[in-house]
Amino acid sequence: xxxxxxxxxxxxxxxxxxxxxxxxxxxxxxxxxxxxxxxxxxxxxxxxxxxxxxxxxxxxxxxxxxxxxxxxxxxxxxxxxxxxxxxxxxxxxxxxxxxxxxxxxxxxxxxxxxxxxxxxxxxxxxxxxxxxxxxxxxxxxxxxxxxxxxxxx
Numbered sequence: 803x804x805x806x807x808x809x810x811x812x813x814x815x816x817x818x819x820x821x822x823x824x825x826x827x828x829x830x831x832x833x834x835x836x837x838x839x840x841x842x843x844x845x846x847x848x849x850x851x852x853x854x855x856x857x858x859x860x861x862x863x864x865x866x867x868x869x870x871x872x873x874x875x876x877x878x879x880x881x882x883x884x885x886x887x888x889x890x891x892x893x894x895x896x897x898x899x900x901x902x903x904x905x906x907x908x909x910x911x912x913x914x915x916x917x918x919x920x921x922x923x924x925x926x927x928x929x930x931x932x933x934x935x936x937x938x939x940x941x942x943x944x945x946x947x948x949x950x951x952x953x954x955x
Contacts, residue, residue: 808850808912809850809912810848810912811884811888812889813844813847813892814839814844814889815841815842815892817841818842819869819894820868821867821868821869822837822838822866822869823838823865823866823879825851825862825865826862827860827861827862828862828863834851834853835851839892847884854881864880864881864884865877866878867899874897875898875899877899879901886903887903887905887906888905888906888907890902
């Protein structure tokens with residue numbers, strides 16, 4: 803879930819099988835939390851949930867692997883990638899899980915902006931366009947076709 807004032811990353815599964823994400827804390831390799839991302843789906847992960855600020859001496863390990871197939875390999879996500887990127891695409895290529903980071907605007911990654919986007923989508927497609935490009939003022943040409951005369955005189 804996206805927390806209101808923390809940086810969030812969208813973990814997107816582009817593979818055709820579900821992937822599992824585990825967050826473990828050392829020493830002792832204690833499981834903090836885990837969740838499953840369905841194939842073609844996404845989940846938001848909050849940097850604040852890692853509790854790095856208050857426990858600097860206890861590192862956090864974020865693992866990603868195919869659900870039910872941990873022996874096929876696992877990949878580690880750095881907490882810095884969770885803090886710095888808007889989206890991480892998870893895929894399974896060449897017998898390994900790959901992570902493709904996508905940088906984004908800081909404001910669009912805040913939890914309350916993510917919630918506003920969800921509310922706008924619930925109330926109709928037209929209102930979601932208002933929040934679609936937070937931090938980006940450029941209008942899409944496809945949205946303007948048929949509504950405005952794009953040719954100059």
